[in-house]
Structure formats: C-alpha cells, structure tokens
Amino acid sequence: MKLPPRTVERLSKYRRLLRKYKTEAGDHIHSHSLADLLNISPEQVRRDMMLIGHTGNQRKGYSIDALISRIGGIIDGGFTQNIAVAGIGNLGRAVTTFVRKAETQLRIVAGFDTDPQKINTEVVGIPCYPISVLPDKIRELDISIAILTVPPDAAVEVTGMLLDSGIKGILNFTSVHLDVPGEVYLKDYDIVTSLEEIGFFTRQN
Amino acid sequence: MKLPPRTVERLSKYRRLLRKYKTEAGDHIHSHSLADLLNISPEQVRRDMMLIGHTGNQRKGYSIDALISRIGGIIDGGFTQNIAVAGIGNLGRAVTTFVRKAETQLRIVAGFDTDPQKINTEVVGIPCYPISVLPDKIRELDISIAILTVPPDAAVEVTGMLLDSGIKGILNFTSVHLDVPGEVYLKDYDIVTSLEEIGFFTRQN
Numbered sequence: 001m002k003l004p005p006r007t008v009e010r011l012s013k014y015r016r017l018l019r020k021y022k023t024e025a026g027d028h029i030h031s032h033s034l035a036d037l038l039n040i041s042p043e044q045v046r047r048d049m050m051l052i053g054h055t056g057n058q059r060k061g062y063s064i065d066a067l068i069s070r071i072g073g074i075i076d077g078g079f080t081q082n083i084a085v086a087g088i089g090n091l092g093r094a095v096t097t098f099v100r101k102a103e104t105q106l107r108i109v110a111g112f113d114t115d116p117q118k119i120n121t122e123v124v125g126i127p128c129y130p131i132s133v134l135p136d137k138i139r140e141l142d143i144s145i146a147i148l149t150v151p152p153d154a155a156v157e158v159t160g161m162l163l164d165s166g167i168k169g170i171l172n173f174t175s176v177h178l179d180v181p182g183e184v185y186l187k188d189y190d191i192v193t194s195l196e197e198i199g200f201f202t203r204q205n
Numbered sequence: 206m207k208l209p210p211r212t213v214e215r216l217s218k219y220r221r222l223l224r225k226y227k228t229e230a231g232d233h234i235h236s237h238s239l240a241d242l243l244n245i246s247p248e249q250v251r252r253d254m255m256l257i258g259h260t261g262n263q264r265k266g267y268s269i270d271a272l273i274s275r276i277g278g279i280i281d282g283g284f285t286q287n288i289a290v291a292g293i294g295n296l297g298r299a300v301t302t303f304v305r306k307a308e309t310q311l312r313i314v315a316g317f318d319t320d321p322q323k324i325n326t327e328v329v330g331i332p333c334y335p336i337s338v339l340p341d342k343i344r345e346l347d348i349s350i351a352i353l354t355v356p357p358d359a360a361v362e363v364t365g366m367l368l369d370s371g372i373k374g375i376l377n378f379t380s381v382h383l384d385v386p387g388e389v390y391l392k393d394y395d396i397v398t399s400l401e402e403i404g405f406f407t408r409q410n
Contacts (some may be wrong), residue, residue, distance in 0.1 A: 008405045012398040013382065038382055074405070081404045090299035095396060097295055101381070102397040106404055108291065144407050168407035175307070177218065177243055185406040187399050191300060192307045193217040194321055194376055194392050195350065196241045199286045199311055200279070201390040202349050202373035 001074060007048055008075065013038060014048075015071045019103065022064045030061035047097050076105040084167075085126070086134070086158050087150030088113040091173055093124045095147055100125060109141050109150045112158075131158065138165035145169040206279055213280065218243060219253075220276045226310065227269045233268035238286055244367045272367040281310040287348045289364050289372075290331070291339070292355030293318040296378055300352055305330060314346050317363075336363065343370035357381050 003011075017037045021029060031049070032042040049055070049062070054070050056062035083099070085092045088111040096108050113119060113126040118128045129137050137143070146162050148155065148170055155176035162170065169185040172178055175193065180186050206215075222242045226234060236254070237247040254260070254267070260273050261267035290297045293316040301313050302316070316333040318324060323333045342348070351367050353360065353375055360381035367375065374390040377383055380398065385391050403408050 002409075003405070005402060005406070008393075008402045009398055012401040013395070016380070017382070017399075027340075039384055075401050076404070077408050081407070083400065090302055094295035094299040098396060099400065104397050104401060106397075106400050145403055147400075150250075169403035171396070171403060175221070177222070179244055185403050187403055188212075189394055189396075189399070190218070191303055191376070191394075192309050192311075193214055193221075194394070195288065195304065195311050195352075196217040196280050196309060197210060197213045198350055198374035198376060198390050198392055199281070200208070201210070202286070204284050 001052070003051060003074075008050055010038070010040075010044075010048055011052070011071045014045075015068055015075070015104075018064050018068050018071075022068075028057070028060040028062060029064055029067075031056070033061070067189055072105070080105050080107050081145060082107055082108070082109045082141055083145045083147060084134075084138060084141075084143045084162075085111045085147045085149060086131075086162065087148065087154070088115070088118055088123050088128050089149060089151070092147070092149035095149060095173070096124050096126060099147075107146070108147075109143065110137055111138055112137075131161070134158075134161050135165040138162070138167060143167070145171070147170045148174055148178075151176060206257070208256060208279075215243070215245075215249075215253055216257070216276045216280055219250075220273055220280070220309075223269050223273050223276075227273075232269055233262070233265040233267060234269055234272075236261070238266070277310070285310050285312050286350060287312055287314045288344055288350045288352060289339075289343060289346075289348045289365065289367075290352045290354060291314045291316070291336075292353065292359070293320075293323055293328050293333050294354060294356070297352070297354035300354060300378070301329050301331060304352075311350070313352075314348065315342055317342075317355055336366070339363075339366050340370040341365070343372060348372070350376070353377045353379055353383075355379060 031045040035042040035045045085096050099108055103139045106125055111126050112131050112132050112134050113128055146167050150158050152174050155174040159178050172188045175190045222230045236250040240247040288311055296347050304313055313331055316331050317336050317339050318333055319336050324335045351372050355363050357379050360379040364383050377393045380395045
C-alpha cells in the first residue's frame with residue numbers, strides 16, 4: 001500500500017490513542033472525536049480512513065477494534081520487525097528502555113558497542129555484541145532497522161557497516177549528517193538543531 | 206528576522222559543519238562545497254544565504270568565520286537561552302548529557318522530577334528540583350524552553366504547569382499528543398511512531 005509519510009505517522013498515533021480511548025470511552029468512535037484527540041480536522045481523519053479503505057458506521061462511527069486491527073495490518077504488515085541499537089551509551093540505553101516499554105510490534109533484539117565492559121553481556125535487557133560482528137548479526141537476526149546512538153566521530157563508519165549489511169531504515173540520533181542511498185529510509189533526530197530551531201522561534205513571539 | 210523552520214534547521218546544520226570544516230579544510234568555502242556536506246543543491250545554499258542577507262566572495266566563496274558569526278547572530282540572537290528538563294529519568298539524563306557536550310548557546314540550567322532520591326541533588330551536572338517548585342524556578346531562572354521527558358501519564362499535567370509558567374518552546378519526547386497554544390513552539394520526537402514509520406517504508410522497498 002502506498003501512503004505518504006504523514007499519513008503513516010498519523011495512523012501510528014491514531015492506533016495509540018484508540019487503545020487508550022477504548023479502555024476509557026467505549027467501542028466506537030466518530031471521526032470528529034478521533035480528530036479532537038489529535039487536534040486535527042475531522043476531514044483529515046476521513047481522508048486518512050479513505051486512503052486505507054476503512055469505512056465506519058454512519059450512526060455509531062468507527063469500530064475501535066476493527067480500526068486498530070486495520071491499522072496494525074498496514075503498519076506492522078503482519079509480522080515483527082527487528083531493530084538493532086548501534087551504540088549502547090546513555091542515549092542508546094534510554095531509547096532501548098523506552099521502546100521496550102511501548103506497545104509496538106517492533107522489537108529491539110541486539111545492541112552493538114566497543115566497550116569491553118558491555119560486550120557479551122546483557123544491557124537493559126538486550127544482548128550487546130562487539131561492533132566487529134555487526135554485519136553477521138544483522139543478517140543472522142534478520143534486523144532491518146537501526147537506531148544510531150554512537151558518538152558523533154563513529155557515526156559515518158558505523159553507518160557504512162550498517163548499509164553494507166543491508167539495513168533498510170535508520171533513526172539517527174547522532175546530529176551527524178548521513179549520506180544514505182535513496183532506498184534506505186532515514187529519519188534524523190537532531191536534538192541540538194531542534195533546540196536551536198525552538199530557541200529561534202520562541203524569540204520571535 | 207522571519208525565516209521558515211527548514212531554513213533555521215539548515216542554518217544550525219551549516220554552522221555545525223562549518224566549525225568542523227574549518228579545522229579540516231580552511232578559511233573559505235564555496236556554496237557547492239557547503240551543499241555537498243549536507244547533500245543538498247548549491248542553489249538551496251545560495252537561497253538560504255540570500256534570505257539571511259549574507260554574500261560571499263565570487264572567487265574564494267564565503268568566509269567561514271564571517272558565516273559562523275552571521276548564523277550565530279540569527280540563531281542565538283546574541284544571548285544564551287535557558288532550558289529545563291522535566292523528568293530526569295534515563296531519557297532525561299541522556300538527553301541532558303548529550304546537549305551539554307554539544308557546542309551551542311543553549312544551556313540546560315534545571316531539571317525537575319518527583320523522585321525524592323534525585324530532588325535537591327545534582328544529576329548529570331544540573332540541579333534537580335521537585336516538580337512542585339517548577340513555576341517559581343522557570344521564572345526565577347528565566348527558562349524559555351523545556352525538554353519533556355516525563356513518563357507518559359504525567360505529560361499533560363506537567364505541560365500544563367510549564368505553559369502556566371510562561372514556557373515558550375517544548376521538545377516533547379513523551380509520545381503523548383500535547384495541546385499547546387499557537388504561540389508556543391512545539392516539536393515532537395515521537396520515537397515509537399518514527400520507528401513504525403521507518404518500519405512501514407522499509408517494507409515497501
């Protein structure tokens with residue numbers, strides 16, 4: 001199914017909100033209530049539903065269970081995807097713990113680091129391997145996504161290893177600009193740049 | 206100066222790359238070299254320079270020192286802005302350490318938490334206060350930006366306190382949808398949604 005990134009993002013958020021809403025408010029939801037939860041327009045919700053071919057009941061709205069399962073079919077594609085965390089420092093450990101607590105089909109299955117103290121131990125519940133075995137482990141464990149939390153100096157080299165090992169998507173926390181082929185899906189979480197952007201705009205008001 | 210968010214983002218990245226480039230490659234840089242560093246077009250670089258009213262030397266390119274200082278004047282606005290970290294758990298501590306290591310005019314000056322073990326101690330180099338004194342401390346320390354790393358359950362309540370205390374910008378790591386007034390600059394780092402988005406698109410290729 002072809003969908004724009006923004007729609008996929010909203011589907012993920014709809015699902016999270018629907019899971020919460022269900023325990024609090026009931027079985028069905030109208031597009032305007034779902035829209036309210038995300039501060040978007042009911043038209044936006046209805047457009048997204050049309051894009052994924054989902055229809056509701058005029059009177060009762062969308063069945064929450066049916067919608068959660070429909071979104072799951074699209075976002076998760078019916079199977080678990082494996083993630084590696086490259087760089088098990090403070091940030092790597094914190095992000096790993098955060099993702100493991102979340103309700104998602106994505107699974108962090110391996111960490112990589114160069115610190116002898118961490119290598120071949122379990123760190124925050126996942127096995128930590130030396131960077132040297134990264135290519136083998138990525139293939140062996142069928143890992144398609146990497147979270148990059150290595151120190152800036154190592155970012156380009158480790159990304160090269162990930163790409164050579166066939167990684168398909170990267171969430172980059174390093175603030176280092178990465179040059180990846182078009183078929184690799186890269187998302188940058190550039191914390192300092194985002195804070196500088198926020199700083200700039202807070203001074204405009 | 207009115208600038209689009211994307212331009213501000215690139216200015217922050219230009220500056221970081223220029224600082225690095227300077228120690229490695231010299232005093233001046235041409236728009237095409239700067240473009241190469243970020244994988245964008247030289248036209249984009251020249252458009253950004255025009256927007257900030259910066260001109261280079263036709264033969265030698267832009268003076269790196271002059272450009273770094275020009276960008277600083279715009280992004281930093283000539284003074285330090287203070288940041289609070291709400292929620293000094295794993296993620297809060299990791300992000301604090303990350304920002305403190307970075308070269309930026311933004312300064313993290315306070316943390317807030319409910320854990321008695323942390324309150325009134327220094328955590329990763331910043332004083333940690335109880336959430337109850339948040340409104341006072343935000344005003345006293347002239348804090349304009351908050352990094353939100355509290356547990357999801359506390360996100361809405363703590364955001365309300367931040368807004369009541371006059372906070373102007375928020376970097377939200379909680380994955381909780383926040384409803385903020387239009388004049389508050391909000392940026393969401395929704396890790397799980399971003400990973401689900403990456404997961405979806407890696408399966409398309």
